[in-house]
Amino acid sequence: MRKSFxxxxxxxxxxxxxxxxxxxxxxxxxxxxxxxxxxxxxxxAPDDKFDAIMDEAVxxxxxxxxxxxxxx
Amino acid sequence: xxxYVKLAIVLIIYLALGWKIILTALRNIKNGxxxxxxxxxxxxxxGALCIGEYEEAILVLLLYRIGEFLQDKAVDKSRKSISDLxxxxxDYANVEKDGQWVQVDPDEVAVGTVILVKPGERVPLxxxxxxxxxRLDTAALTxxxxxxxxxxxxxxQSGTINLDGMLKIQTTAVSEESTAAxxxxxxxxxxxxxxxxxxxxxxxxxxxxxxxxxLALLLAVIPxxxxxxxxxxxxxxxxxxLVVSCPCALVISIPLGFFGGxxxxxxxxxxxxxxxxxxALSKADTMAFDKTGTxxxxxxxxxxxxxxxxxxxxxxxxxxLAESFSNHPIARSLADEYGKRVDKSRVKDSKEILxxxxxxxxxxxxxxxxxxxxxxxxxxxxxxxxxPGTNVHVAIDGVYAGHIVISDQIKEDAPxxxxxxxxxxxxxxxxxxxxxxGVAADVAKxxxxxxxxxxELLPQDKVEITxxxxxxxxxxxxxxxxGDGINDAPVLVAADLGIAMGGMGSAAAVxxxxxxxxxxxxxxxxxxxxxxxxxxxxxxxxxxxxIGVKVVVLILSALGYxxxxxxxxxxxxxxxxxxLNSMRALRIK
Numbered sequence: 042m043r044k045s046f047x048x049x050x051x052x053x054x055x056x057x058x059x060x061x062x063x064x065x066x067x068x069x070x071x072x073x074x075x076x077x078x079x080x081x082x083x084x085x086a087p088d089d090k091f092d093a094i095m096d097e098a099v100x101x102x103x104x105x106x107x108x109x110x111x112x113x
Numbered sequence: 114x115x116x117y118v119k120l121a122i123v124l125i126i127y128l129a130l131g132w133k134i135i136l137t138a139l140r141n142i143k144n145g146x147x148x149x150x151x152x153x154x155x156x157x158x159x160g161a162l163c164i165g166e167y168e169e170a171i172l173v174l175l176l177y178r179i180g181e182f183l184q185d186k187a188v189d190k191s192r193k194s195i196s197d198l199x200x201x202x203x204d205y206a207n208v209e210k211d212g213q214w215v216q217v218d219p220d221e222v223a224v225g226t227v228i229l230v231k232p233g234e235r236v237p238l239x240x241x242x243x244x245x246x247x248r249l250d251t252a253a254l255t256x257x258x259x260x261x262x263x264x265x266x267x268x269x270q271s272g273t274i275n276l277d278g279m280l281k282i283q284t285t286a287v288s289e290e291s292t293a294a295x296x297x298x299x300x301x302x303x304x305x306x307x308x309x310x311x312x313x314x315x316x317x318x319x320x321x322x323x324x325x326x327x328l329a330l331l332l333a334v335i336p337x338x339x340x341x342x343x344x345x346x347x348x349x350x351x352x353x354x355l356v357v358s359c360p361c362a363l364v365i366s367i368p369l370g371f372f373g374g375x376x377x378x379x380x381x382x383x384x385x386x387x388x389x390x391x392x393a394l395s396k397a398d399t400m401a402f403d404k405t406g407t408x409x410x411x412x413x414x415x416x417x418x419x420x421x422x423x424x425x426x427x428x429x430x431x432x433x434l435a436e437s438f439s440n441h442p443i444a445r446s447l448a449d450e451y452g453k454r455v456d457k458s459r460v461k462d463s464k465e466i467l468x469x470x471x472x473x474x475x476x477x478x479x480x481x482x483x484x485x486x487x488x489x490x491x492x493x494x495x496x497x498x499x500x501p502g503t504n505v506h507v508a509i510d511g512v513y514a515g516h517i518v519i520s521d522q523i524k525e526d527a528p529x530x531x532x533x534x535x536x537x538x539x540x541x542x543x544x545x546x547x548x549x550x551g552v553a554a555d556v557a558k559x560x561x562x563x564x565x566x567x568x569e570l571l572p573q574d575k576v577e578i579t580x581x582x583x584x585x586x587x588x589x590x591x592x593x594x595x596g597d598g599i600n601d602a603p604v605l606v607a608a609d610l611g612i613a614m615g616g617m618g619s620a621a622a623v624x625x626x627x628x629x630x631x632x633x634x635x636x637x638x639x640x641x642x643x644x645x646x647x648x649x650x651x652x653x654x655x656x657x658x659x660i661g662v663k664v665v666v667l668i669l670s671a672l673g674y675x676x677x678x679x680x681x682x683x684x685x686x687x688x689x690x691x692x693l694n695s696m697r698a699l700r701i702k
Contacts, residue, residue: 045301052185054365055150058315074305077365078195078372083305105144 043072043085050108051080060102060109067097082111123167130174131158148322150359157355161677164345164352169677173356176678180685184365187692191369194699195376199300201253201272201293203237219271219288230280235272239291240282242267247278254292255616255631256381272296292616299386299629300379304372306387310652314367318360325667329354332671346673353670356680362659366691367652373698374648381701382631383641390627393610394645398539398590399582400638403575403604404546404556406597407614408635409521413442415450417500420515428515432507435473435480438463443505446519470505481508488513501555520552523559530635531562537642541565543582545575545604575604583609595638598622612638640701648698655691662687 051057057077064073064084071085086094095113102109128135131154138152146152154177161170205216207229214229219237222228227243230236236249246264251257251273260276263269269282272293288294307315333351336342371388378385385391405411420428433451436444437460448455463473469490470483481491488495488506493513495506502520506513531542544566546553553568567578575594583592594601594608597615602625605611613619613626615633623629630637666683669675 045298053361054368055318055359055361058318058364059146072305074307076301076304076368076372078192078304078369079301080192081301081304083302106140 042088042091043083044091045081045083047112048075048080048082048102049110049112050106051075051077053077056106056109060105063101063105064098067094067101069094070098119167123162123171126171127158127162127174130171130178131155134174134177148326148358150361153322153326153355153358157352157677160348160352160355164348166349166677173677173681176681176685180681180689183689184361184685184692187689187696188365188369191373191692191696191699194696195372198376198380198699199297201235202297203235203271203293206237207231207234219291222284222288224284224287226284228282228284230275230282232275232277232279235274236269236280236282237291238271238282238284238288239286240269240284242269242280243283244281245279247280248276250274250276253380254296254382256383257632295623296379296384296631299384299623300375303375303385303387304368306389307368308371308388308392308652310392310649310656311367311371311388314360314363314656318364321360322358325354325358328667329358349677350670350673353675353677353680354667356677357663357666357670357684359684360659361684362663362688362691363656365688366655366659366695369692370648370652370655370695370698373695374644374651377699377701378641378644381637381640381644383637383644384629384631385641385645386627386629390610391645391648393591394593394628394642395649396589396591397593397610397642399541399543399586399592400534400539401543401545401575401579401582401592401594401604401608402635403594403596403601404544404548404553405521406633407595408527408544408560409523409556410633411521411597413446413503413519413521415446415517416502416520417498417518418515419496419498419518421496421513423509423514428507429517431475431478431480431509431514432482432505432517434460434475435463435482435507436471438473439465439471443503443519447505447517478510482506501551503549503552521556523556524633524635526634526636528560528562530639531560533636533639534642535562537639537646539642541582543567543578545570545578547571572600572603575601576607579604579608595635596622598626612641644701647701651694651698655694658694659687659691 054077057075061073061075069086069090074083099111102111134151135155138149138155141149141152158170158174203219206219206222207214208217208222208226222238242263242265248260248262250260254272271291329351333348336347337344371391374391375385402408418425418429429451433447433455436447437455437457459476461474465471470487472481482505485506491508493508495513498504498516498518500518502518505517505519507515534542541564542562544557544563546568547570548568550568553566557563557566579594586592591609593610593612594604595612595614596605598613598619602621605613605625611626612628613622614630616631628641662683666675666680670680
């Protein structure tokens, strides 16, 4: 499944790249892109693990920068 | 002034300007990120304070803050311009509840619901007009400024704007399957497919900072230790390195440039599915076109009626009636030409002979219509027409009665579009068609900028030829195929770049293609090439300008000809210029 989410608080391009790198490390993520220009996260993961992966993604974003919030 | 008082004042100003940067740097270190720009800025300025360069420390920090502020403004503005361009999302739909029209979220409207669209409102969902007539502004979807007339029975797409009359529309899709949502989805996801130059920048950025920091360390330590250099002098030079060690100019401006190009193109009805396809399009030097529906209108029209032994009107009438149970385009074009009501009760025993023709009993007489092959199976002699086109031969009660010539028309802007592509430097412009040699030759005679054509092709032949074109293209050059998406999906996939023409209509084509043209106009192909080239030009300018300035400042700093203030300009100033340059990609003439 491939879905896109809005990410709040991404205010620099380096930050978008950093978030992307860290989300890519989550086990099970097939592809991920954080697009600075639209503040969107586009993530692809197996259907059955999708929700669990998203939980982890939200936590990863929060840990990197408290301002970052993935809107689900 | 007492040196301690001076230091105290400097520290107060420093903290006032830099507390936020210091906090962010600390948090990033906690997360294990030492090459964060905030941290580097802190190291550079604290270093400057330590060697007594108070003014420079403060000034660099101030410039950094001003630069950040301006960057944020520029980035916000460009993000806003991009989202404005893509502002086709409908806010509400009017549905009837208890005899009253109320506004609801389009997401809540089920397929088959009747909605009301007032003048000035955006059509919220795809549907069919039940009642009313009006003109629709489709510019947001297609970039086409001419309004489209709609009336009862017309299909309407979400995202268009109702100009004049009230329309009652029965929806045919839910919100997320409607045209506007599908276009937005496609364009927003486009940023996830990155071009090679974008990937290069991401890699470059990851290595650039550690390398520059490493060099800074060597620069600070080696000359004083081994070559009797003055510590403070070399540390100062090293600190200048740290100031230019952030690759922000590239990391921000390159994706913004690509997205600007993709966003600008979408406003013209050209949907590009990713930066990688934009890059490929800019490198295309061979383009293959499907004929029907792409270069020609795909609408067949009777252009000649040549009877034998009966009148023109009779020939046309018999042929039209005989074909009246078929829904083949040929049957429709005959009916259009006939113009009168087709009385199907006069027709009996209609039989379709697949790929050859039709036989039917009309007014008690056996009428056989079809290709020359069909005439041969009936053992009838016939003339071949000198006019290129599809011949429909007609026999009545076993006697040859003449033929009708049906032909497609070349799209008005096809010659100009091909001429422009040629001017843009594309070397091979190839037409591929399943039609007969004679028909293809006739089209090629009008479209003089085609360099070659191949006729009588089966769908798999088109794939073969496209692969051959790709093998023959110069290294690094790309081959694009343009089709209307009806039964050429395999070719769209096989080519380096598949361009589907004619909008979001065919889901298979939209899926298979890399670029979708909302309009039927061949001139949008050349426009797409121009947008791609312009975007790539801007991206390359930014890459070379940013890297170039930084390298020059690094060299000057190492040699002692530069200072931290200049380095600061090279960092934030270049970034700002690169962002502004990227914004040009949005603007399309």
